[in-house]
Amino acid sequence: VDRKALMQFRERALNPEHPVTRGTAQNPDIFFQARESSNSFYSKVPEIVLDYMNKISKLTGREYKPFNYVGAKDAEYVIVAMGSVTDTIDETVQYLNKSGEKVGVVKVHLYRPFSTEFFLQSIPKTARKIAVLDRTKEPGATGDPLYLDVRDVFHEVGNKPIIVGGRYGLSSKDTTPGQIKAVFDNLKLAGPKNGFTIGINDDVTHTSLEVKEEIETAPEGTxxxxxxxxxxxxxxxxxxxxxxxxxxxxxxxxxxxxxxxxxxxxxxxxxxxxxxxxxxxxxxxxxxxxxxxxxxxxxxxxxxxxxxxxxxxxxxxxxxxxxxxxxxxxxxxxxxxxxxxxxxxxxxxxxxxxxxxxxxxxxxxxxxxxxxxxxxxxxxxxxxxxxxxxxxxxxxxxxxxxxxxxxxxxxxxxxxxxxxxxxxxxxxxxxxxxxxxxxxxxxxxxxxxx
CATH class of the missing domain: 3.40.920.10 (Pyruvate-ferredoxin oxidoreductase, PFOR, domain III)
Known part of the structure; x- marks a missing residue:
């Protein structure tokens, strides 16, 4: 244990012997300026996170980046997602690529601040269509949060891919490899559905993608x-x-x-x-x-x-x-x-x-x-x-x-x-x-x- 660092941490704690002022109310004359003054700190976060991810990667042998890409180097269809569903997508990508497909997944590990530079580095140059999966529902919005971020990243990029968004897993609804394959099947269409859902049968607004085939993607011998x-x-x-x-x-x-x-x-x-x-x-x-x-x-x-x-x-x-x-x-x-x-x-x-x-x-x-x-x-x-x-x-x-x-x-x-x-x-x-x-x-x- 670094005793010096531990002592410094304790000295920063709230203590009546050396009181400090925190969390005060700010009036309109300075609040806006104070909020904007934090921009420079947020802009440095991605590089700092990347540095620590590199250190963790060396310690664990597992590669961590703000955005990790898994799949074919020349993938044409890519899913962007974050959280535990990325393991299911990873399994499905490996399965489909073995059968000759050209697909991939970008796993989001740093959502905020969202780094445009690191994200674009993770997307294969061959990607023609991208599906973004969100585990939330934003009623009335033009899209869900991660989808809107990804769409915004490509706003000023030339020759940008087609980008669609979808929802999965609300209230821990199960998400299976067959459903992920349905997302890739949707991307292959001339006009892929946007604002889709997987894991449910939406017989009211008809947003669901049809699962045409359930596939077994777990490692052999499981x-x-x-x-x-x-x-x-x-x-x-x-x-x-x-x-x-x-x-x-x-x-x-x-x-x-x-x-x-x-x-x-x-x-x-x-x-x-x-x-x-x-x-x-x-x-x-x-x-x-x-x-x-x-x-x-x-x-x-x-x-x-x-x-x-x-x-x-x-x-x-x-x-x-x-x-x-x-x-x-x-x-x-x-x-x-x-x-x-x-x-x-x-x-x-x-x-x-x-x-x-x-x-x-x-x-x-x-x-x-x-x-x-x-x-x-x-x-x-x-x-x-x-x-x-x-x-x-x-x-x-x-x-x-x-x-x-x-x-x-x-x-x-x-x-x-x-x-x-x-x-x-x-x-x-x-x-x-x-x-x-x-x-x-x-x-x-x-x-x-x-």
């Missing part, structure tokens, strides 16, 4: 897992623990996104986990999964649990049903999917196991060990060792009895898994229409039940 849980049943905590175990004890990269409904406790939770040998930049929810687990049997028939589960994938269901009960309990849509996509189907009665052990409704440790056995992200013996070490660390202060109960849960989760032999008859399963459900309004069926 394992994608999706968990349907009940708020407060421990599912989210167990998944966070799984990420920590894998991230701390292996060379694998790990990522987790957690979606909750507004009720939190007692409501629906969906955990989206990714693991892989390469850095994971997929800043969006999982649509195509290798492994799906449903921790609450009540969700069967309520949600499309298997949507996106890959051919040959694994489905784990926590339920209190026997193998015979499954034929009458599972909807025809699930039966047909399991059969038609060659899914490995496993069941476990974690609810009764947790009650027998004394854990009440906390099924998290049982389901976590079952996940490690089926997903095979890391060797099972290593997973058991790491889980029990985590249990000791987490519950050690609560007594040996609690620790042993959780040890039992880990062992039971592995021992109690049952693989279901899927009958050939399931491929022709027919849905038995529920009279009450058939009388439900379309809003209930297509909105609330989706």
């Amino acid at each position: 394992i994608r897992c999706k968990f349907w849980g009940l708020g407060s049943d421990g599912t989210v905590g167990a998944n966070k623990n799984a990420i920590k175990i894998i991230g701390d004890n292996t060379d694998l990269y790990a990522q987790g996104y957690f979606a909750y409904d507004s009720k939190k406790s007692g409501g629906l939770t969906i955990s989206h986990l990714r693991f892989g040998k390469n850095p994971i930049r997929s800043t969006y929810l999982i649509s195509d999964a290798d492994f799906v687990a449903c921790h609450n049997q009540a969700y069967i028939g309520q949600y499309d649990l298997l949507k996106g589960l890959k051919d040959g994938g694994t489905f784990l269901l926590n339920c209190q049903w026997s193998d015979r009960d499954l034929d009458g309990k599972l909807p025809a849509s699930i039966k047909k999917y399991l059969c038609g996509h060659n899914i490995d189907f496993y069941i476990i009665d974690a609810t009764d196991i947790a009650a027998e052990i004394g854990l009440g409704s906390r099924i998290n440790m049982i389901m976590q060990s079952a996940f490690f056995k089926l997903a095979k992200v890391i060797p099972l013996d290593d997973a058991v060792k790491y889980m029990k070490e985590a249990i000791k660390k987490t519950y050690g202060k609560k007594g040996e009895k609690i620790v042993q109960m959780n040890y039992q849960a880990v062992d039971k989760g592995i021992e109690s898994l049952r693989k279901v032999k899927i009958p050939d008859s399931w491929k022709d399963a027919v849905e038995v229409e529920d009279v009450a459900e058939a009388q439900e309004p379309e809003f209930i069926k297509n909105i609330l039940r989706v």
